Amino acid sequence: MERKIKNGDKFGEWTVIKAYSSTKGTRRKSICRCSCGVERELDNRNLLNGQTKSCGHKRVENITKARYAKTDKRFIGKTFGELTVIERVNNKGRTRYKCKCSCGKEVEVIASNLERGLQVSCGDYRKHRTEEHLEKFLSEGRKKLDEKLVEDTNLYLLDSGLSKNNTSGCRGVYLIKKSGRYRAAINFQKQYHNLGTFKTFEEAVEARKAAEEKYFKPMLEKYKDEIENI
Structure with a gap:
């Protein structure tokens, strides 16, 4: 006999908030809330046999962490123009880093702007920017992008x-x-x-x-x- 599922029961990351929500004659299902807040209607059999344990957020988090770690390896400790990358400042969305400028000022910069040479200093034009300076780093950024293109594919x-x-x-x-x-x-x-x-x-x-x-x-x-x- 199939175990009866009750409100409040926990299965992995899922907590049952409304048991047996399906209509008569169909497989029994329950509305469940994952520990991350996502709610879904799930087949009770899948809950009982452990086939579903979460909405999948942990796997996504692990994938994201692995990608960020690879990106950090390319940036942290490296110097781009007048900026030296210190540390990551976000764990969601576009990668941003805290950077220290050669003048001592710290700023947050989007990683792709560093990669492409679009930001090469803290932004104080009086200290760092001239037209020649800007063109130099834009040219270097374009060169780096071209170097990543192989077999019609951007490795980055x-x-x-x-x-x-x-x-x-x-x-x-x-x-x-x-x-x-x-x-x-x-x-x-x-x-x-x-x-x-x-x-x-x-x-x-x-x-x-x-x-x-x-x-x-x-x-x-x-x-x-x-x-x-x-």
């Missing part, structure tokens, strides 16, 4: 984190508001690959990761030395 983008427009928590996975399903997609060598739509976020994430293994991994391994020097 293969290994970069989430864009500011991503709201799902996983790169290449998007919620289709009208249907409530998740779409997974991947861009590689100027080609867009639609990986399909999925009922759950976890399924879409799995599809995206499989595509990264197929498309990104061989390229990243092939140009491993170049990436480490970026």
Whole structure:
């Protein structure tokens, strides 16, 4: 006999807030809240047999932390123009770093602006900026971007984190508001690959990761030395 689930029962990260919400004649389901605040209707059997333990936020957090760690390796302690990167200042969205300028002033700078040479000092034009100075670092930034382009592929983008427009928590996975399903997609060598739509976020994430293994991994391994020097 299937165990009866009650309000307040916990299964992994899930807490049952409304048990047996489905209609008669269908599988019993419960409304559950994850420890991160996400609420979903879940099949009771999946709760009881441990098939679902959370909304998947921890996995996304671990993926994000790993990507940030790779980015930190490229930036922290490095000097870009007059700026020396000290530490990361955010854990969500576009990467920003606290930097110390050669004049002693500390500022927060978006990582991509450092990478592209768009910000090379604290911004005090009287101390640092001349037209020649600006053109020099813009030219160096463009050169760095060109060096990352191989086989119609930007190596930096293969290994970069989430864009500011991503709201799902996983790169290449998007919620289709009208249907409530998740779409997974991947861009590689100027080609867009639609990986399909999925009922759950976890399924879409799995599809995206499989595509990264197929498309990104061989390229990243092939140009491993170049990436480490970026």
